[in-house]
Amino acid sequence: MNWLTDFFGDPAHWSGPDGIPARLLEHLAFSAAALLLAALIALPLGLWIGHTGRGAYFIVATVNVARAIPTLGLLVLFVLLLGTTTVWPVLIPLVALAAPPILVNTYEGVRGVDPDLRDAAYGMGLRGGQVLGRVLVPVALPLILLGLRLSAVQVVATTTVAAYAGLGGLGRFIIDGLATKDYASVAGGAVLVVLFALAVQLLFTLAQRTAVSPGVSRRQRVR
Template sequence: MNWLIDFFGDPANWSGPEGIPVRLLEHLEFAGLSLLLAMLIAIPLGLWIGHTGRGALLVVLSANAARALPTLGLLVLIVLFMGVGTIVPVLIPLVALAVPPILVNTYEGIRGVDPDLRDAAYGMGLRGGQVLGRVLVPVALPLILLGLRLAAIQVVATATVAAYVGLGGLGRYIIDGLATKNYPSTIGGAVLVALLALLVQFAFVLAQRVTVSPGVSGRQDIR
């Protein structure tokens, strides 16, 4: 506890280019851009595969790749080839980490919709794209949001690896603290990452309550 007080109570840690606000913004930049790019790749692909049934093998391969991906090793390898000067070397492994949970959950959400509901939608005269957008996506939204939540938490936690190759983010406190035996900095950085992950978790739970229909989520209004 004293180490946390030393870290968070030090005014020097709240100002300047190495202060907590700057490091937090850097961390959010890494995580936010990675998640956005992963969404742009995985959600359309998951919707298409789930709706058409084609390319399901890609989903299986993606799920297996997520378990075996050496994020730090991939980051170091990319830096060796590209060098450090932009955040691109960090984005590539983080995007690779975020795509599988989004892709798998989007696919499973669409494929898990009751076939009778699909047939009813087609029977009402809706076309393929209309069925997907008006029927399948709203029903699959809880699973899609779950995939986004899992990916976001993983990316927030893993973005600390940026510090290994000299970039910023909250990982600087952890890596630099270990290197200099500044344990208040190490523990303080770890606490900040954990708090940010919890905040992301809460934000997605709130987003699900706002965006998902009560009929889909099983919630009922209390009157």
């Protein structure tokens, strides 16, 4: 506890380019960029596969491969290939980590919509894209948001590896603290990452309560 008091009570940790606000913004920037790129890739793909039923084996293969690849190992590989002059050696592993949960949950959400709702939508004269946008996505939204939430929390927790590539973020407190045996910095950095991940979890929980239709929520509770 004294370590945390020493860390958070030091005014030097609250100002300048190495202070907590600056490192937090860097961490947020890396995490948001990785989550956005992963969503741009995985959401359309998951919607298309779930709606058409094509490429389901791609889902399984992607998830299995993603689980087998260590993020830190991938980071080291891209640092060796691309150097440390850009953020891509960090973003690529983070995107690879974030995309599978979004892809799987989007696919499962759309695929799991009651077939009667699909048939009713087509019976009303809606076409494929209209059925997807007006019926399937709203019903699948809880699972889609769950995939985004899981990915966001994983990315926030794993973005600490950016420090290994000489970049910023909250991981700097941990890596630099270990290098200098400043364990107050290590403990403080770890607490900040945990708090950030919890804040992201809460944010997505509130977003789900706001965005999901009450009718859809009631339907899921009945199931």
